[in-house]
Every structure is written in C-alpha cells, then in structure tokens.
Amino acid sequence: MDGPVLSQSCALSLTCCADGGSLLSTKAPQVSGVRVQLEMHALWQQFDQLGTEMIVTKTGRRMFPTFQVQISGMDPTAEYVLLMDFIPVDDKRYRYAFHSSSWLVAGRADVAAPSRMHFHPDSPARGAQWMKQTVSFDTLKLTNNLLDDNGHMILNSMHRYQPRFHVVYVDPAPNSHLNAYRNFSSFSFHETRFMAVTAYQNHRITQLKIASNPFAKGFRTADPQDCW
Amino acid sequence: MDGPVLSQSCALSLTCCADGGSLLSTKAPQVSGVRVQLEMHALWQQFDQLGTEMIVTKTGRRMFPTFQVQISGMDPTAEYVLLMDFIPVDDKRYRYAFHSSSWLVAGRADVAAPSRMHFHPDSPARGAQWMKQTVSFDTLKLTNNLLDDNGHMILNSMHRYQPRFHVVYVDPAPNSHLNAYRNFSSFSFHETRFMAVTAYQNHRITQLKIASNPFAKGFRTADPQDCW
DNA sequence: CTCTTGACACCTAGGTGCGAACTT
DNA sequence: AAGTTCGCACCTAGGTGTCAAGAG
Numbered sequence: 001m002d003g004p005v006l007s008q009s010c011a012l013s014l015t016c017c018a019d020g021g022s023l024l025s026t027k028a029p030q031v032s033g034v035r036v037q038l039e040m041h042a043l044w045q046q047f048d049q050l051g052t053e054m055i056v057t058k059t060g061r062r063m064f065p066t067f068q069v070q071i072s073g074m075d076p077t078a079e080y081v082l083l084m085d086f087i088p089v090d091d092k093r094y095r096y097a098f099h100s101s102s103w104l105v106a107g108r109a110d111v112a113a114p115s116r117m118h119f120h121p122d123s124p125a126r127g128a129q130w131m132k133q134t135v136s137f138d139t140l141k142l143t144n145n146l147l148d149d150n151g152h153m154i155l156n157s158m159h160r161y162q163p164r165f166h167v168v169y170v171d172p173a174p175n176s177h178l179n180a181y182r183n184f185s186s187f188s189f190h191e192t193r194f195m196a197v198t199a200y201q202n203h204r205i206t207q208l209k210i211a212s213n214p215f216a217k218g219f220r221t222a223d224p225q226d227c228w
Numbered sequence: 229m230d231g232p233v234l235s236q237s238c239a240l241s242l243t244c245c246a247d248g249g250s251l252l253s254t255k256a257p258q259v260s261g262v263r264v265q266l267e268m269h270a271l272w273q274q275f276d277q278l279g280t281e282m283i284v285t286k287t288g289r290r291m292f293p294t295f296q297v298q299i300s301g302m303d304p305t306a307e308y309v310l311l312m313d314f315i316p317v318d319d320k321r322y323r324y325a326f327h328s329s330s331w332l333v334a335g336r337a338d339v340a341a342p343s344r345m346h347f348h349p350d351s352p353a354r355g356a357q358w359m360k361q362t363v364s365f366d367t368l369k370l371t372n373n374l375l376d377d378n379g380h381m382i383l384n385s386m387h388r389y390q391p392r393f394h395v396v397y398v399d400p401a402p403n404s405h406l407n408a409y410r411n412f413s414s415f416s417f418h419e420t421r422f423m424a425v426t427a428y429q430n431h432r433i434t435q436l437k438i439a440s441n442p443f444a445k446g447f448r449t450a451d452p453q454d455c456w
Numbered sequence: 457c458t459c460t461t462g463a464c465a466c467c468t469a470g471g472t473g474c475g476a477a478c479t480t
Numbered sequence: 481a482a483g484t485t486c487g488c489a490c491c492t493a494g495g496t497g498t499c500a501a502g503a504g
Binding site for chain 1: 470471472473474
C-alpha cells in the first residue's frame with residue numbers, strides 16, 4: 001500500500017488514520033489535524049469500477065475527472081504548499097485484451113519515468129485561503145514525453161498509477177529542514193488510480209468520458225445509453 | 229498633475245525622477261531603485277493622440293490596450309505587492325460633440341465612485357519573479373456598477389481617469405506599518421489616461437480598437453483604412 | 457435628447473475523442 | 481499486430497463591437 005487508502009464515505013475518518021495513533025505526536029500541529037475530502041468522488045468511483053484510463057500525450061493532457069479536494073483542519077494563519085505526484089501501483093506493464101475486455105499483465109514495468117512534483121499554482125498560501133474553497137488541480141497535465149520541459153507529469157503508457165496529494169507546512173523556523181518529516185502530510189485516494197494510455201482501450205471508459213466531460217459534448221448522442 | 233508624468237522615450241529617466249532628488253533618501257532601498265517601463269507604449273500613444281476611451285459595463289470590461297509593465301531594480305529576494313488604481317484627472321464631467329469630434333466639459337464631476345485598489349493576482353511575490361517577465365494586468369476589469377461585488381474597478385462614465393501603478397515592498401520588520409510611506413513607490417504614465425464611456429464616442433477610437441484588438445477581428449475589413 | 461443596456465454574431469484560446477497514418 | 485501521433489470537427493469559455501431598445 002502506498003499511503004492511506006481512502007474511499008468515498010469514510011474519507012474523513014480514514015485520512016485521520018493517516019497520522020493517527022502513536023504516530024500522531026511525530027507530526028507538527030500545523031499538519032497533524034489536516035483532513036482532506038475528495039470532490040466528485042461519485043464520478044471517480046464510477047470510472048474506477050470500469051478501470052479508469054487517462055490519456056497521455058506528447059504535449060500534455062489534462063486529467064478527467066479533475067483531482068479536486070476540500071481541505072479542513074489547517075492552521076488558518078500558517079503557510080502551506082500543496083502538491084501532487086504519481087506513484088506506480090506496481091512494477092508491471094499492461095496490455096488490454098479486447099476479446100475479454102480486460103487488462104492483462106504484459107511483463108515488467110519499463111524504466112521509470114522521471115518523477116516530478118506538481119505544485120499547486122496558488123502555492124504558497126495560508127491555511128484560511130486553501131480551506132475556503134475547493135482546491136483544484138485542473139491545470140495539471142500528463143505526458144509520455146520523457147524529455148518534457150513544460151513541467152508536466154511524466155508517466156509511462158500502459159502502466160498503472162496512484163495519484164498522491166501532499167500538504168506541506170512552510171515552517172518559518174530556522175533550520176526547519178531538520179524537521180522536514182514532521183511538516184508534511186500525504187493523502188491517497190484509492191478510487192483515483194488509473195491506467196495511463198495513449199488511446200482509450202475500454203470502450204465503456206470512452207463512453208463515460210464523453211458523457212461526463214463537457215469538452216467532449218460534441219461526441220454525445222441522443223441515445224439514453226449515454227449514461228453508460 | 230497627478231504624480232510623475234511619463235512618456236514613451238524617457239520613461240526610465242522620468243520614473244527615476246519620481247523618487248529622485250532630496251526625497252530619495254526617504255524611501256526604503258527595496259523600492260528606491262525600482263524602475264518601470266510601460267509595454268506597448270507605441271500603441272498607447274496612438275490611442276492617446278485620438279483621446280483614449282475605455283468601455284465600462286455593468287459586468288466589467290477589460291482595458292485595451294492592456295496595462296503591462298517591465299520592472300527592474302527590485303531586490304530579487306525581497307517580497308513585493310503590485311497594484312493599480314485609477315484617479316480622476318479632474319473634477320469634470322464630459323460629453324462628446326459629434327459635429328466637432330471633440331470632448332466638451334459638461335459640468336462638475338458626479339459623486340466619486342468607490343475608490344478601489346486592484347492587486348495583481350500574483351501578489352505577493354519576490355522581486356526576481358516580478359522582474360523576469362512582463363507584468364500584465366489583463367484580468368483587471370472596469371465597471372460603472374457602483375454596487376459591484378466582483379472586485380472590479382468602479383469608474384464614472386464620461387469622466388477622465390489616470391491609471392496608477394504601485395510597487396509595495398512587504399517589510400518583514402515588526403511595526404513596519406510605522407514606516408509604510410517608505411516602502412512603496414508609485415508610477416503614472418501620461419499616455420494611459422482615458423475617458424470612461426459606456427459606448428465609444430470617437431469613431432476613430434473604435435476603428436483603432438478593431439484594428440489592434442485580436443478579439444475584435446470579426447469587425448475588420450480588407451480596407452487599407454484599417455490602420456486609421 | 458443623451459446616455460445606458462442587453463442580445464447578438466464573430467472572434468480568440470484551448471480542451472475533447474475520432475480515425476487515418478505512422479512506427480516498431 | 482500493438483501502440484503512438486497528428487490533423488480535424490466539435491465543443492467550452494469568454495473577450496469584441498454592433499445595433500436596437502430602453503431609461504431619464
């Protein structure tokens with residue numbers, strides 16, 4: 001497991017567990033009480049049940065659904081940096097079997113793509129600012145270009161990833177780097193896992209994207225099957 | 229006169245004069261050396277020669293040309309807030325005489341609109357960040373709605389205004405507010421003055437807007453008179 | 457009469473999946 | 481055969497001046 005696993009209904013209690021128990025005392029008070037709730041979790045779960053796929057392109061592609069969270073429990077006056085990264089779910093490469101409509105292991109993972117952090121563009125900001133409205137990572141883009149210099153997140157196609165969200169308290173104290181491990185808290189939502197692809201494999205994923213992403217409205221039909 | 233008057237070719241030397249002479253020593257070193265250069269000054273001057281008009285609407289309208297500046301002389305590591313405001317050029321209300329194609333005084337100014345400051349959305353940021361590229365106020369909007377709650381700049385139609393630009397050093401020292409007057413520097417560019425209007429009065433202004441604003445391309449003709 | 461408002465056609469800017477062409 | 485790339489039509493989102501209608 002890569003960090004705490006959260007699901008829709010119990011997100012708050014489980015994020016609590018991330019720093020809970022005997023470990024609580026090792027975290028700074030500015031982050032120990034932070035709670036994070038995933039927005040659009042119903043949509044995320046709908047995708048997750050089919051096996052979420054995210055397109056990666058050379059120039060960079062947005063995620064859909066967008067990763068958005070509601071935050072509580074920050075120190076309103078303290079300064080925080082918010083960021084995301086993506087970690088491989090396993091060390092496997094996959095391929096899609098159309099005849100059985102399922103993903104099969106196709107060998108060991110390719111060499112790992114350069115690991116990057118995506119800082120939320122409003123960083124740094126005070127807790128009060130982050131908490132007063134949904135925090136959206138809608139400008140984050142995924143690419144399969146190993147040489148990307150636009151600051152996009154580099155992923156290997158046909159590999160599975162788990163998005164991670166990090167809350168970092170900007171400690172004004174001198175030598176605060178010595179306590180760096182105390183000043184951040186990380187959150188993972190199981191239903192946001194996805195397969196990186198250059199073209200959609202599962203036709204039902206395509207249909208759900210078309211049905212739910214406003215920018216794909218041009219591909220919608222009057223067919224009531226839209227909702228599938 | 230409302231602050232230093234700057235024109236195209238001597239912007240640097242004249243902004244220098246803003247804090248120049250015996251007053252120089254009264255400003256904090258973080259702002260005393262700041263220099264500001266107006267971008268697109270050739271276009272601004274073209275408008276100014278005709279008598280610039282800016283549309284104000286209930287929902288808010290962007291300025292065109294956009295107010296953009298190139299900054300130098302900041303302390304790269306110091307933190308600054310950048311902001312704009314608009315001050316009445318005089319206490320007069322105007323009307324446009326179509327037969328003579330000129331603006332006439334139409335009495336005393338209306339009651340002053342609520343005076344607001346527009347903070348550049350990237351504020352606060354370090355000097356190095358502000359200086360490394362053009363600072364643009366393209367999201368700033370003008371409105372004639374006295375009850376506006378979208379944070380737009382409220383102006384009276386048929387009144388003349390002078391945009392002002394302020395550089396404020398964020399002084400980390402305790403009780404820095406006691407020295408607040410030392411920590412900012414203001415800049416006015418004469419060629420950015422304009423008349424606020426709800427509809428364009430001078431037809432040549434309309435034509436120059438159509439010719440130079442990309443969003444008005446739909447109104448361009450193949451006529452070579454475009455450049456007038 | 458002067459001035460303001462709002463619906464409108466026409467743009468810019470950029471996010472979609474499609475499907476043919478390309479690569480391996 | 482499997483996977484990637486790219487131009488495209490079709491959208492969202494929102495910035496233009498126009499013009500007819502409205503307000504005072």
